[in-house]
Amino acid sequence: MDDSYPPLYRELPEWGLRAEYWVEGAGGDQDGDITASYAYAQVTTDQVRFHRIDAGHNWAHAGGGAYTVPSRPVPLAEIPEQVLSEVLRDVDLFVGVASVGNDPTWQDGGPGGRHRDYWQRYGFGELSQSAETRRELLARLVPRLAIGERCTVEGRFLRVRGDLHTYEIHLGSGNVLIAPHGRYLCIVPKRASGATDGAGPLPYEGDGMLAIVLSKAMLLADDTAITDPTIVSQLV
Numbered sequence: 001m002d003d004s005y006p007p008l009y010r011e012l013p014e015w016g017l018r019a020e021y022w023v024e025g026a027g028g029d030q031d032g033d034i035t036a037s038y039a040y041a042q043v044t045t046d047q048v049r050f051h052r053i054d055a056g057h058n059w060a061h062a063g064g065g066a067y068t069v070p071s072r073p074v075p076l077a078e079i080p081e082q083v084l085s086e087v088l089r090d091v092d093l094f095v096g097v098a099s100v101g102n103d104p105t106w107q108d109g110g111p112g113g114r115h116r117d118y119w120q121r122y123g124f125g126e127l128s129q130s131a132e133t134r135r136e137l138l139a140r141l142v143p144r145l146a147i148g149e150r151c152t153v154e155g156r157f158l159r160v161r162g163d164l165h166t167y168e169i170h171l172g173s174g175n176v177l178i179a180p181h182g183r184y185l186c187i188v189p190k191r192a193s194g195a196t197d198g199a200g201p202l203p204y205e206g207d208g209m210l211a212i213v214l215s216k217a218m219l220l221a222d223d224t225a226i227t228d229p230t231i232v233s234q235l236v
Contacts, residue, residue: 002038002061002062003061003062004059004060004061004062005059005060005062006020006057006058006059007020007021007022007023007058007060007067008020008021008022008023009021009057010087010090011053012053012083012087013053015080015083016052016053017050017051017052017053017074017079017083018050018051018052018053018055019048019049019050019083019087020048020049020050020051020058021045021048021091021094022045022046022047022048022049022060022067023043023044023045023046024043024044024046024060024062024063025040025042025043025044025062025063026040026041026042026043026044027040027041027042027111027114030111030112030114031111031112032110032111032112033111040062040063041111042100042110042115045095048087048088048091049073050073050074050076050079050083050087051071051073051074052071052074055070055071056070056071057070058070092128092129092130096128096130096208096209097208099122099173100115100118100119100122101118101119101121101122101123101173101175102122102123102173102174102175104175104186104187104188106119107119107184107186122172122173123170123172123173123175124156124170124173124175124177125156125172126156127156127171127172128172130207131156131171131172131209134171134172134207134209134210134213135153135156135171137210138153138158138171138210138213138214139153142158142217145214145218147160147217147218147221147222150162150221151217151221153171154168156170156171156172157169157170157171157177158171158213158217159179160216160217160220160221161221162220162221162222162223162224163222163223163224164223164224164235165178165179165223165235166178166179166180167179167185167220167223169213169216169217169220171213172209173209174189174209174212174213174216176216176220178234178235185231185234185235186230186231186234187216187219187231189212189215189216223235
């Protein structure tokens with residue numbers, strides 16, 4: 001919390017480059033912003049920059065904002081397309097996995113409700129480019145599944161028709177709403193779950209959110225067979 005650091009970075013020696021991802025602590029003086037070990041509980045993210053690998057590192061206070069910049073970044077026009085694509089993919093995965101928008105327990109907005117608007121925008125808002133790609137894949141994949149007749153891709157959601165309700169799974173966050181009134185349905189995915197076994201190989205390697213969306217769709221398409229008491233209590 002109270003120190004200065006270089007930004008997150010990844011060295012790419014074969015290209016003579018270093019990719020940087022700027023972050024800083026969020027909050028700092030309110031209950032829940034700082035952990036018991038005096039680290040920030042949440043961070044905000046900023047820009048991605050590329051520097052020559054031997055250039056001096058930038059530094060900033062953990063919660064202070066702007067970095068000192070001892071060297072000029074390499075213009076994006078000079079970054080090889082493969083390098084730019086792979087680094088931005090890493091950034092997208094970091095945000096997609098770490099965002100509070102993917103955490104069902106944040107539906108209350110976190111400490112003091114301060115992040116409720118962000119959670120709502122991330123959890124049910126416009127799709128990122130990765131989510132748009134996921135949408136295109138699902139539009140081709142879903143009709144081939146055993147539950148295909150119960151599912152349609154509509155806008156930002158995969159719409160699933162169960163026997164008890166119809167559900168809308170957001171293609172960016174995997175969060176679920178019960179139609180038609182938009183009631184939130186909390187389903188916490190198991191880590192390293194094999195819930196998508198039987199769906200066939202996923203066509204987008206490394207897209208954990210695609211696996212989560214498919215596993216929730218399979219679960220909800222057969223909603224009368226759900227036995228988890230936490231989920232069942234929400235379906236009443």
